Amino acid sequence: xxxxxxxxxxxxxxxxxDEMIVFVxxxxxxxxxPFTGVYPFFVMQALCFALLACAFNLxxxxxxxxxxxxxxxxxxxxxxxxxxxxxxxxPPELGILVGVAGAFVLSLITGxxxxxxxGIYFSMITLALSQLLYFIYLQAPFTxxxxxxxxxxxxxxxxxxxxxxxxxxxxxxxxxxLAGFLLIFRIINSPFxxxxxxxxxxxxxxxxxxxxxxxxxxxxxxxxxxxxxxxxSLKVFVAQNASLTxxxxxxxxxxxxxxxxxxxxxxxxxxVGAFVIIAMQQYLAGFGQWVTVIQGSIFVICVxxxxxxxxxxxxxxxxxxx
Amino acid sequence: xxxxxxxLLVGLINGSFYALLSLGLAVIFGMLNIINxxxxxxxxxGAFVAYFLLNLGGINYWWALLFAPIIVGIFGMILERxxxxxxxxxxxxxxxxxxxxxxxxxxxVFQNYFGSSGxxxxxxxxxxxxxxxxxxxxxxxxxxVVIFSLVVCIATWFLIEKTRLGAYLRAATENPTLVxxxxxxxxxxxxxxxxxxxxxxxxxxxxxxxINQVRPxxxxxxxxxxxxxxxxxxxxxxxxxxxxxxxxxxIEGLTKYFYPEASNTVVFVLMVLVLxxxxxxxxxxxx
Numbered sequence: 001x002x003x004x005x006x007x008x009x010x011x012x013x014x015x016x017x018d019e020m021i022v023f024v025x026x027x028x029x030x031x032x033x034p035f036t037g038v039y040p041f042f043v044m045q046a047l048c049f050a051l052l053a054c055a056f057n058l059x060x061x062x063x064x065x066x067x068x069x070x071x072x073x074x075x076x077x078x079x080x081x082x083x084x085x086x087x088x089x090x091p092p093e094l095g096i097l098v099g100v101a102g103a104f105v106l107s108l109i110t111g112x113x114x115x116x117x118x119g120i121y122f123s124m125i126t127l128a129l130s131q132l133l134y135f136i137y138l139q140a141p142f143t144x145x146x147x148x149x150x151x152x153x154x155x156x157x158x159x160x161x162x163x164x165x166x167x168x169x170x171x172x173x174x175x176x177x178l179a180g181f182l183l184i185f186r187i188i189n190s191p192f193x194x195x196x197x198x199x200x201x202x203x204x205x206x207x208x209x210x211x212x213x214x215x216x217x218x219x220x221x222x223x224x225x226x227x228x229x230x231x232x233s234l235k236v237f238v239a240q241n242a243s244l245t246x247x248x249x250x251x252x253x254x255x256x257x258x259x260x261x262x263x264x265x266x267x268x269x270x271x272v273g274a275f276v277i278i279a280m281q282q283y284l285a286g287f288g289q290w291v292t293v294i295q296g297s298i299f300v301i302c303v304x305x306x307x308x309x310x311x312x313x314x315x316x317x318x319x320x321x322x
Numbered sequence: 323x324x325x326x327x328x329x330l331l332v333g334l335i336n337g338s339f340y341a342l343l344s345l346g347l348a349v350i351f352g353m354l355n356i357i358n359x360x361x362x363x364x365x366x367x368g369a370f371v372a373y374f375l376l377n378l379g380g381i382n383y384w385w386a387l388l389f390a391p392i393i394v395g396i397f398g399m400i401l402e403r404x405x406x407x408x409x410x411x412x413x414x415x416x417x418x419x420x421x422x423x424x425x426x427x428x429x430x431v432f433q434n435y436f437g438s439s440g441x442x443x444x445x446x447x448x449x450x451x452x453x454x455x456x457x458x459x460x461x462x463x464x465x466x467v468v469i470f471s472l473v474v475c476i477a478t479w480f481l482i483e484k485t486r487l488g489a490y491l492r493a494a495t496e497n498p499t500l501v502x503x504x505x506x507x508x509x510x511x512x513x514x515x516x517x518x519x520x521x522x523x524x525x526x527x528x529x530x531x532x533i534n535q536v537r538p539x540x541x542x543x544x545x546x547x548x549x550x551x552x553x554x555x556x557x558x559x560x561x562x563x564x565x566x567x568x569x570x571x572x573i574e575g576l577t578k579y580f581y582p583e584a585s586n587t588v589v590f591v592l593m594v595l596v597l598x599x600x601x602x603x604x605x606x607x608x609x
Binding site for chain 1: 351357405408409412414415416418419420422423424425426427428429430431433434543546547549550552553583586587590591593594597598601602
């Protein structure tokens with residue numbers, strides 16, 4: 001089996017320093033958005049998907065596991081948070097916690113099942129599991145089926161920050177995104193992340209070195225699913241609804257597409273990819289189903305000619321890891 | 323009891339589609355090392371080609387059974403020549419992503435022109451009506467679908483397991499380089515194999531057109547169920563795919579009768595159970 005990323009650079013202090021510089025630039029750029037007149041709703045939405053794509057990338061880019069069902073974490077956390085906020089009338093911080101906990105439990109169960117098979121089977125299993133969940137949510141009473149949970153109150157975070165104000169909400173989402181991003185960054189550069197990369201490159205050798213690879217993959221799966229759930233909880237505050245679209249397989253496909261466009265196994269690729277795809281959907285919204293055709297074409301073009309993705313190409317050109 | 327038999331029949335029909343589709347997936351995976359995500363979209367194309375043949379060319383169902391698989395098969399072979407062949411040597415995942423993209427394109431184009439509602443396709447005159455079997459009333463067309471699919475599945479099994487061509491095919495699956503050294507044109511065989519697998523999907527599409535109507539998204543959800551079938555059965559054996567396909571269809575039919583709420587999910591639940599008990603699938607060897 002050939003590796004996903006053909007030029008893996010070692011993690012050196014210099015590489016980490018480069019990445020931290022890019023991270024600071026990215027954080028400053030994002031923090032200045034409310035002053036530029038860019039529509040904040042669009043950026044908030046893109047940030048949620050960027051976090052989702054980063055969580056997905058943790059699994060595929062560093063663990064070599066292609067999950068085709070990551071929408072199930074997004075949707076589950078969304079439903080849990082929405083239910084907690086609207087029906088139980090919990091404050092936002094607890095609402096987020098309930099959503100993340102929901103995604104955590106789900107990732108424990110689905111991880112235990114899907115990690116038993118590798119490669120292509122893993123993808124099919126995660127896809128089937130998310131479809132199973134889709135049908136459960138379609139029939140379960142608390143999700144309100146096709147209507148979804150709507151009109152979710154945003155409330156005051158920690159009793160202080162008024163989330164109904166777009167600017168406050170923007171910075172809360174931004175802080176959430178940056179925190180999630182840094183956590184993933186830390187995981188990638190930890191000894192645990194190194195073992196993950198070793199498993200991706202050559203699993204039999206990692207086993208022969210004494211690593212219990214299944215446990216590493218399981219932990220990566222749970223981390224990825226839980227962080228994806230965090231993205232789903234944040235998204236509830238932005239969209240103020242939780243619906244079946246977030247659990248549908250086409251959403252899982254979009255996450256894959258974002259990461260592929262930005263660059264599988266790159267630190268910043270999923271963020272770039274998420275912004276590109278969300279912007280594309282925004283501007284092409286009038287074209288109806290042609291958006292699906294365009295997305296499909298991007299998949300085909302990326303796989304055939306552009307497998308490194310935007311950031312992957314840049315990193316390859318400058319021989320840096322980004 | 324009537325209702326139970328009726329659901330069993332529906333189960334057998336769905337089972338024939340599962341069998342035809344998972345059979346094609348298994349054959350393609352064996353030769354190309356690709357999980358063909360576009361299989362559902364090509365199944366849908368089969369139904370649409372039959373629809374076009376009837377409404378634009380006046381060509382009836384029986385000829386559609388022959389022509390639709392050939393036309394879609396040729397389309398598949400063009401896909402293989404122009405795109406899939408460039409993935410040789412890359413990670414399996416890229417094949418999945420590429421064919422997923424193809425599925426999105428095909429389904430999107432058809433949705434643009436035909437919306438999401440179903441187009442009717444009439445049952446051919448010779449297969450209209452039904453017969454009374456004593457214990458149940460059997461619509462002739464439905465009986466025909468089950469028997470014809472079974473015959474096609476067995477024929478495919480025979481082709482691959484018992485003929486010289488099939489022997490080349492199995493040899494090329496094991497060791498393409500060596501088979502090439504014997505003077506067999508392996509790339510052409512790969513293309514034809516993809517055409518064959520895709521043709522089976524299109525054939526299933528034609529068979530389902532009079533039952534389920536012709537819809538752009540008819541294959542989108544079906545392919546996910548077929549993936550679960552493939553995980554349960556494993557892709558190692560042709561006969562395994564056929565038996566698992568029919569068996570799961572029947573189980574689904576029984577669920578519709580005894581506990582209808584779970585009929586959408588039963589195949590996925592079974593997949594989970596199989597993974598917990600025997601992770602390699604029922605007929606599969608360790609990957």
